[in-house]
Amino acid sequence: MPVLQVDGGDLFGRRNKNERHQSEFLCKICGTFGIDAIGLGEQDLNFGLAFLEQMIEEHGLPFTNANVKSLGTGALILPEYLVVERGGITFGIVSVMDPAQKIITMASGGEEFEVLEPVAVLREVVPRMRDKVDTVILLGHLGDALTDQVIKEVQGIDISVTGHTYRNITTERVLDDTIMLSSAYEGRYIGKADLFIDETNGKIMAVSTKVTGLDDTIPDDPEILAKVEEYKVSLTEFKEARRSAYPRIYGSKEEDFIGDRSCKSCHEDVWQAYAKSGHMQAYNSLRVQGQHFEPDCLVCHTTGFQYENGYADDAPYNRLINVQCEACHGYGTQHARDGKWAAQAKDSCVICHDQENSPEFDYASYWDRIKH
Ligand code: HEC
Ligand code: HEC
Ligand code: HEC
Ligand code: HEC
Known part of the structure; x- marks a missing residue:
């Protein structure tokens, strides 16, 4: 039976280098599945247009989209x-995405895109398509509510x-x-729709749909499984190589x-001031951006990153x-009460508040905002 395979989009991982590495693998594997269209x-x-284009080129991925334009060229970025x-x-097969979803790329150079209104775009494209094809499929990267509205x-x-x-x-839903x-x-999950087509006019007469969970009852494909296992090793090596750019070379x-929490028990007042400061949000700031596995960011947004x-x-x-x-004061096990221990923390700021990440840094005014 002839099969048409489509994908609704969001193939790529979150914006960090590990997931970019994984996305490359995913693209390579998907390129062997014989997918006919990807919205x-x-x-x-996430990793910029050049990376997407490279994946399309290397792995023959049939990406399509009718409402995303490059602000630079003013042209659609895909067929x-x-x-x-x-x-x-x-x-x-036509695909549009939701203009409310922000496109944020990790690529340097700050590319910008314009996402056109889906209804207006489809009202113009679909009739043109109908002149050329028997059946029109929409890969609406729009979520449920907006898809219903568009339809x-x-x-x-x-x-x-x-x-x-x-x-x-x-x-089945019509x-x-x-x-x-x-x-x-x-x-x-994998969704399957069997279409029964009237051979005299090419019109769909009936449809039957089924969604199958790809759980443990479905055996893994040995060939793909072997590739996945092989990839996991290479991903671990990749992560280690990146972490090893930040070896544990300090401390003892x-x-x-x-x-x-341990300091809190004896320094409640200081703790309250600290809890209100941005320093206690530093990891969350990374998480919000999906960057919380990035050694390049963790080095300043955590405590003792390169320390034993x-x-x-x-x-x-x-x-x-x-x-x-302890990011400023040092190992708690070295807790001293000679006055020098507190004083040495003054030198810690500029390790993280460097020119690139904190150009406005000035000790007096910054200390004033977190003083305790
Ligand atoms: C280990 C790295 C590190 C050290 C050391 C460090 N900071 Fe920060 N600081 C950060 C990061 C990361 C942020 C951003 C936090 C966020 O994500 O909101 C920040 C934010 C701040 C802010 C703005 C947030 C707020 O609460 O007002 C001030 C002020 C500040 N630091 C002062 C200091 C001072 C003063 C020192 C030295 C006594 C210091 N920092 C030492 C990493 C550091
Ligand atoms: C060399 C240390 C350093 C590195 C590396 C670093 N940061 Fe920061 N980051 C800071 C400091 C210091 C601040 C606070 C700047 C200020 O307020 O002056 C900050 C602030 C931020 C903020 C703003 C927080 C807020 O809401 O005000 C975000 C977001 C952030 N960093 C994300 C990242 C990401 C993502 C990376 C990795 C790509 C990264 N940082 C790498 C030191 C660093
Ligand atoms: C068992 C109680 C206790 C714990 C836990 C504790 N402290 Fe203290 N700390 C004290 C006492 C008591 C002093 C001396 C009186 C004062 O300055 O409040 C002190 C003093 C200090 C000083 C000034 C030291 C100097 O002489 O320069 C700093 C800085 C400090 N503590 C930081 C910390 C930090 C950071 C932690 C957690 C890693 C911590 N303390 C955990 C009881 C404690
Ligand atoms: C951003 C860096 C930073 C962080 C985070 C930080 N401190 Fe401090 N702390 C300092 C600096 C710098 C001083 C010394 C200020 C001075 O002497 O003018 C100090 C001073 C102190 C003192 C001595 C205060 C006094 O009256 O002499 C104590 C106690 C202390 N810190 C405890 C803590 C505890 C507990 C935490 C966590 C809840 C904490 N600090 C978090 C930088 C930091």
Whole structure:
């Protein structure tokens, strides 16, 4: 039976170098699946347009999108729609994304994109497609609510596959003559729609849909599994290489960071001042940007990063998130009361407040904001 394979987008991982490495692997594997069309998700631009173009080129990925333009060139960044012939039927596949989803790239050079209104774009594109194809498929990277709205406002879409959704449509759903399907997340489910087509006029007569969870009851493909295992090793090496750019070269194994909670028990007033400061939010600032596994950022947004017994991604060292007391004062096991211990913390600021990350830094005014 002829099969048409489509993907609703957001193939790429979050904006950090580890996930970029993983995305390269994912693209390589997806390139072997024979996918016919992939709608663009905002995540697919996480590493910049040049990276997306490189993946498309290297792995033959059929990305398509009709509403994202480069502000630099004013042109669409991907083919407006794709035409695929399967089983004697020509399918036109068009994809749009939600303008409300922000595209933020990790690429240097600050690329900017314009995301056009989906309804207006589709009202113009779909009729042109209908002249050339039998069946129009929308890969709406729009989430559930906006997809429904678009389908109600645009005529001529036969099948809609919703991307950017966590919902699995397990039952058949038809909205204004359009067959509604959705693609779920992390490749956990695979949706299948059997279309019964009238051979005399190419029209869809009936459809039956099914969503299958790709759980343990479905055996892994040995060939793909081997590639995944091989990749995991290379990913570990990659991470280690990046971490090893920040070796633990300071401090001593004999000393320990005891953690801000321990200081709280004796220094309640100081702790209250610290809890209100940005230093206690430093790790969260990374998490918000998906950068909390980046050694390049952790070095200043955690405690004791390059020190023996300092911050690491794994327990027990991962309790040393944020710029804690000991980031400035040093190992708690060296706690002294001769007055020098507090004073030496004054020299700590500029290790992190350097020209690049804190150009406005000035000891007096900055201390004033966190004083205790
Ligand atoms: C281990 C690195 C590190 C050290 C050491 C450090 N800072 Fe910071 N500081 C940061 C980071 C990271 C932020 C941003 C926090 C965030 O994510 O909001 C910050 C933010 C701040 C802010 C703005 C947030 C606020 O609460 O007003 C002030 C002021 C500040 N630091 C003062 C200082 C002073 C003064 C020193 C030295 C006594 C110092 N810092 C030492 C990393 C450091
Ligand atoms: C050399 C130390 C250093 C490195 C490396 C560093 N930061 Fe920071 N970061 C700081 C300091 C210091 C501040 C506070 C600047 C200020 O307020 O003057 C800050 C502030 C921030 C803020 C603003 C917090 C807020 O809401 O005010 C964000 C977000 C941030 N950093 C993210 C990152 C990311 C992401 C990386 C890695 C790509 C990174 N930082 C690497 C030291 C660093
Ligand atoms: C951003 C760096 C930084 C952080 C974080 C920090 N301190 Fe300090 N702390 C200093 C500096 C610098 C001084 C010395 C100020 C001076 O002598 O003018 C100081 C002074 C002190 C003093 C002496 C105060 C006095 O009256 O002489 C105590 C106690 C103290 N800190 C405890 C803590 C505790 C507990 C925490 C965590 C809850 C903490 N500090 C977090 C930088 C920091
Ligand atoms: C068991 C109680 C206790 C704990 C826990 C404790 N302190 Fe103290 N700390 C004291 C006492 C008592 C003093 C001396 C009186 C004062 O300055 O408040 C002191 C003084 C200090 C000073 C000034 C020292 C100097 O002479 O320069 C700093 C800085 C300090 N503590 C930081 C910390 C930090 C950071 C932690 C957690 C890593 C911590 N303390 C944990 C009891 C404690």
